[in-house]
Amino acid sequence: MAAKENSFDIVSEVNMQEIDNALNQAKREIETRFDFKDSKSEIKFDGEIITLVSDDDFKLRNVVDILESKVIKRGVDIRTLKYGKIEPAAGDTVKQSVNIQQGIQSDLAKDIVKEIKKSKIKVQASIQGDKVRVTGKNRDDLQAVIQLLKEKEYDIPLQFTNYRST
Template structure:
């Protein structure tokens, strides 16, 4: 029998993020406490989201609204890296980026964790920005998934291609 395997990835469904962004933008335009504050949220590039507001408090409140929409769409907050608020003239701006892919540093941490604490006979291979975990026993793979879910690597992990 061939080895069973699955891939560990860190990807974000851009359409879901886009939906969350549009929901947040709609809420910013309709909510009473955001009236006349210049609060807005928009894409600036492929992976960057920019928030604007007249005051830092309204900017942080707009960020909370966006994070709430991300959570409702089942997108981990680890996938959105928000920067620091910066004043630009009379407007406060905040830029955040979507974090996708597993860096080689994080991939090495994950493989070390699997080697040290995972079941025997489980192999992990780094393949670009994802990780392939394979074993002869499917139960061992389930154990590795639960092990990785219990650990915080600072990135959002998804488990795909389970065969």
């Protein structure tokens, strides 16, 4: 009988419902706050990209602060938010696009695989689309990989999912 193979996936996923909830809370706060009275500040979301609009850089910074505080309160890691450049927009306003980072980009996936190999832990790591699968015979080795990656600081939050024993 063959030895058991254990595996798990390293992913970076965002709960879009929580993002939506955070955006709605941020919009409500902007509508009711005194310092935003008569301001052109708003948050738009098309399901992919968040667009922040405000009167000037200072007010836009406040919109970002409100957004981030709501995202954190909803339990979403703010590293999932990737900010674009602040640009002039229509009607004497400024805007900024915010991408929601989902999945592990191939460069980062390669770095993660390289880091796992460098550690000499007896596991195999392979890139599968926008996630990394780690397999090994020993569960303790898989735990060691999770610990190793948790200690590293990456630009995006990583989750360890799909733990299997075959």
